[in-house]
Amino acid sequence: MIGRPAVANDADEVALIERVAAKDRAAFDQLYRIYRPRLKRFVTSVVSNCEFADDVINEVMFAVWKDASRFNGASKPSTWIFAIAYRKALKTVQTESRRRTLLEEADVADPEPSLDVIPEHLVVRAWLERALKTLSPDQAMAVELTFFHGYSYQEIAEVADCSVNTVKTRMFYARRKLKDALSVN
Amino acid sequence: MNIRRVRKIMNGRDDAGNYQTDVRELLPWYINRTLDASEHAQVAAAVNSDVTCRADYELWKKVGEFVGTDTAAADDCELDLAYLMARIDKYEATQREQFAVPAVPQVMVKRNLFATMVAYAVIVLAVVIAPVPTDISYQTRTSAQPTPAGAVRLVFDATLSAAERDALVAAAGLRLLGEPTATGVYTARAQVGQRDIEQRVAALRAAPGVKFAERIPAVQ
Numbered sequence: 001m002i003g004r005p006a007v008a009n010d011a012d013e014v015a016l017i018e019r020v021a022a023k024d025r026a027a028f029d030q031l032y033r034i035y036r037p038r039l040k041r042f043v044t045s046v047v048s049n050c051e052f053a054d055d056v057i058n059e060v061m062f063a064v065w066k067d068a069s070r071f072n073g074a075s076k077p078s079t080w081i082f083a084i085a086y087r088k089a090l091k092t093v094q095t096e097s098r099r100r101t102l103l104e105e106a107d108v109a110d111p112e113p114s115l116d117v118i119p120e121h122l123v124v125r126a127w128l129e130r131a132l133k134t135l136s137p138d139q140a141m142a143v144e145l146t147f148f149h150g151y152s153y154q155e156i157a158e159v160a161d162c163s164v165n166t167v168k169t170r171m172f173y174a175r176r177k178l179k180d181a182l183s184v185n
Numbered sequence: 186m187n188i189r190r191v192r193k194i195m196n197g198r199d200d201a202g203n204y205q206t207d208v209r210e211l212l213p214w215y216i217n218r219t220l221d222a223s224e225h226a227q228v229a230a231a232v233n234s235d236v237t238c239r240a241d242y243e244l245w246k247k248v249g250e251f252v253g254t255d256t257a258a259a260d261d262c263e264l265d266l267a268y269l270m271a272r273i274d275k276y277e278a279t280q281r282e283q284f285a286v287p288a289v290p291q292v293m294v295k296r297n298l299f300a301t302m303v304a305y306a307v308i309v310l311a312v313v314i315a316p317v318p319t320d321i322s323y324q325t326r327t328s329a330q331p332t333p334a335g336a337v338r339l340v341f342d343a344t345l346s347a348a349e350r351d352a353l354v355a356a357a358g359l360r361l362l363g364e365p366t367a368t369g370v371y372t373a374r375a376q377v378g379q380r381d382i383e384q385r386v387a388a389l390r391a392a393p394g395v396k397f398a399e400r401i402p403a404v405q
Binding site: 011014015018019021022023025028029032033036045054057058061062065066072073125128129132142143144146147148150151152153155168171172175178179182 | 210211213214216217218219220241244245247248249251252253262265266268269270272273276277348351352355360361362363376
């Protein structure tokens with residue numbers, strides 16, 4: 001599937017956020033259940049690690065509860081929430097990369113499994129999975145928002161708080177990385 | 186104007202006849218169908234006639250199909266949600282403590298008992314002795330509370346559901362502030378600006394399910 005997953009429409013989500021701003025717990029519960037699967041995918045793609053996704057989602061939704069009254073309707077609810085998620089995820093990536101650097105100095109990483117042992121029909125899948133992990137958080141975010149959430153480049157620029165040209169440049173480098181990874185494998 | 190620039194604008198190709206990077210960089214959004222008609226047509230032409238562009242298209246298509254597949258396993262979120270709600274409870278409790286009015290110490294209450302009784306006596310005397318004014322102005326019970334500038338007071342029909350109520354308020358570009366008063370009066374505020382507020386209030390007044398809608402002046 002390429003494109004937006006089926007979710008509540010924007011008007012419904014705006015109404016939910018307004019109720020959350022009025023401290024309506026039932027509305028928050030509903031909003032959480034709508035966004036959790038979407039955030040899980042998005043955050044995992046940015047932090048490249050499922051382990052941290054739940055913590056990041058927790059932080060994102062806590063920020064939504066606290067700051068719901070600041071949502072002014074200038075953007076779509078999903079753009080607003082993904083922008084929060086992107087900032088939180090980047091923060092986690094920075095913290096984690098510092099921690100990992102310290103650990104790697106003291107340890108030797110396990111070698112990656114060879115693609116030779118993977119059945120033929122799964123090779124492309126395995127390649128893509130591995131190639132996507134080589135993308136930077138910025139590039140991974142753009143790829144994920146484009147192909148899973150069906151965002152336009154203008155909407156991605158809004159989430160990342162950057163220009164549309166920056167989004168295109170990130171995709172340009174993402175393509176280059178993916179192409180390189182393909183030629184290696 | 187430079188001939189290269191003109192050529193680029195006309196057909197998106199450079200001197201060698203290759204499609205410009207600009208067009209190729211739109212491929213991901215060509216695949217997810219979010220480009221406008223003109224961009225879409227340009228990219229479609231490039232994909233159909235340019236080998237490099239076609240190769241990039243195939244690459245992105247593969248990536249798109251892989252990323253676009255929802256592989257998420259069923260996720261039990263109840264525990265995380267419960268944890269989050271507990272965190273929110275704690276946060277709200279802290280907020281309430283910060284903004285709570287400190288309780289009056291018991292000693293102070295006893296000490297002020299005499300003064301309170303005197304005050305009551307003065308009030309009673311004033312009511313009995315004072316002449317009755319001829320021009321009495323009445324206010325609603327809720328008007329005794331401070332009202333934000335340009336706020337709107339609303340009373341809804343009891344048969345209206347919460348969702349219908351919220352939809353009516355949102356449609357008028359308003360947002361309810363907190364809970365209703367004991368008499369069921371809601372206070373709402375314009376989400377963006379105060380423009381056309383009178384018309385919005387009038388529309389609310391005319392809407393079925395709205396028993397009362399009134400804009401309160403900022404200074405009462």
